[in-house]
Amino acid sequence: MARGATLIEVLLVVGLIAGLGGMVLSGSGALSGMRQRAAGTLILSSIRTALTRANSMGHPVRLVFDLEGDRIRLEETRDRMLRVRSSDEGAKAGAEAATELEKAAAEYAREIVQGPRAPSAGFSPVPGFGADGEGSERELGTGIRFLQVQTEHDLEPRTEGQAYLYFWPGGGTERASIQIGRQGDSTGLTILVSALTGRARLQRGRIELEEGRRDLDFQEREEP
16 A cells, blocks of 8 residues: 655655755866866967977967867967067157147157068968867867957957967067856966966966066067
8 A cells, every 4th residue: 555755755855856966066066177177288288389399490389269269279480570679658758649640650750760560470270289189279178268368469358359379489478368267157267378488377267467567569460
């Protein structure tokens, strides 16, 4: 003869379901955290690869961050690229131009002082950069995306399109802040790159590129 469930049995079942649900959510969060750290490690590895490539091949290299597809591409060029120190601003630059005519005259004077600019360097993908040595791109991973990327030659952080991080023979590179995170997560991780050493480190949270230290600029401008 069938009997109804007692209150204790019902509570036990509800508790078991709640416990299993918590384990599933916890496991999902841990998995997402592992994927985020794996993406950060991938970027660190890509930076080391770019440094090594620039030094071993003896010509400029750049990492391309595809903010739409959440992929990384390694490219190189045999063209010459120059970096020049940007002109000081503020008191050393004199009074700010007040009219459009004065601004145009000041820009024309700067172009005369700098001389003719070299054409933009042509970059091509480095084969074998992809996963398992195939292709030329690497993906951040499921559910992980670029939040924003900023390097020295960017006036503002990039949140769409493509961002570029350049490397030169001898270990030269740019300061950079590369922020990644999970879908819907506003915290994430940040990869900070040092221009002096070329080293990169991974830190929790979203860390902006420090202002007031953009003392290097490109002789030529790359595509936006």
